[in-house]
Amino acid sequence: MTAAAPNLVNAPEFTVSELSSALKRTVEDRFGHVRVRGEISGFRGPHSSGHCYFALKDESAKIEAVIWKFAHARMRFKPQEGLEVIATGKLTTYPNSSKYQIVIDSLEPAGVGALMALMEERKKKLAAEGLFDEARKQLLPWLPEVIGVVTSPTGAVIRDILHRLEDRFPRRVLVWPVKVQGDGSAEQVAAAIRGFNALPEGGRIPRPDLLIVARGGGSLEDLWSFNEEIVVRAAADSHIPLISAVGHETDITLIDFVADKRAPTPTAAAEMAVPVRSELFVEVQALARRTMVCWQRAQEARRTELRAAARALPAANELLAIPRQRLDHLAAGLPRGLKANTHAHFRRFAASSSRLTIGVLRGQVAHARQRLTASGERITLSARALLHRRRERFSGLEIRLKASKLANAKAQRNAIARDLERTHRLAERARRALLTTMQRLEARVAHRSQLLSALSYRGVLARGFALVRDAQGRAIHSAAAVGPNADVSIEFADGRVAATTNADQPTATPESQPKPQREAKPAAPKRVTKPVDQGSLF
Known part of the structure; x- marks a missing residue:
């Protein structure tokens, strides 16, 4: 006989979706958050949606991994193919392919070796872009007026820099406080470098002539912020000369390669920044x-x-001897030259006078008259032509002036109409504003009146209290302030009553006073006992 098959008729049935959902809940409840160490495999960069899909593997197993877009944006370390990392995330399943995967929230390199590999790869990438070229580096100013320091305000670095500057050559120092380690430190350092470069020349805050990015020594993980690409690019874009003083002599970061000068220590950076004043x-x-x-x-x-x-120059008499001799010779020949010149002018005058006769003079005068008559006719014609042109020009100007006057008058009327309309609008707005202001002030006055009524002592009098005053009208605050047979006035809510204190009757305390049976009617003024422990109404 064959063995009977197990009876599975009463076993519950699941749909595929229900079974997948049950497995998903079981995996997520059992492995809520885990840390997995492995090598990144199959990473080809972020998807078009911004999400990242790859796998983590070791020698004998592999697990699918996914990084959502918002988590990838805030990660300090980005995934790279072949990098050994430690991933922290949530284990879950993907029902469409019946496999489990890890949703990564944070990512960090596994050990110093991974960090060094990442640093070397990033160094090669930035060097290929030319950020480390010597041609990009600037010369440091010989004596800067203002020095900007990007470092932590609470560490010993800033004190060492300030003390060294004070010893060598005191300068004005602007400190931009930043975090130098941990999440967000790289963004703060980059923002500080760009912020110093964004300061305007001659502004309220002076623009530094030199920047020092400094941090004390530490491990590679502690100094990793200065290997971030955002810090390196900010230092490369700086128009202000920059000195990197990160760590000790043996510590190397990527900002050292892009900086204009690298200092082994922050103190050495201060020494590079300024010379020694005593030596100067x-x-x-x-x-x-x-x-x-x-x-x-x-x-x-x-x-x-x-x-x-x-000694080599000759005497003055020797220099002037020949000019003096020449002057004497010329002075001796001057009378003869004057006589010869006079005779020549006389002969020329005599020849001209012999050619000058009455007929020639008359001909010249007639010729001059003809020229004068012709010139007068030409002047008359020119004057008539000029007058005609001027009349035509003035006629044109008169027509243009009339048209301009009409256009100007029309424009002025339009402007007056617009101004009148604007005045009406402003008047209406002023009226509405005045009404609104008056309503607001009336409401404020009513509110103040209600507040005054609420705070007035007459409200207290209306509740059954009384105000006792002395003969001078001052309020009495205690029984000790009233002597025997003193004239007082008692103010009630509906009026005042005069009274005289009586010292012969015993003083009644608030506990021994009998409660009134009924409200007594107002009586004429009489001698009453001095109230005890009335209390202040103010």
């Missing part, structure tokens, strides 16, 4: 002495040259 004083004094000695030597050489030139 000594050098200036030495240069001043050398300058004075050179000037004295030059003056002595010029004095020697002047003496030699004076």
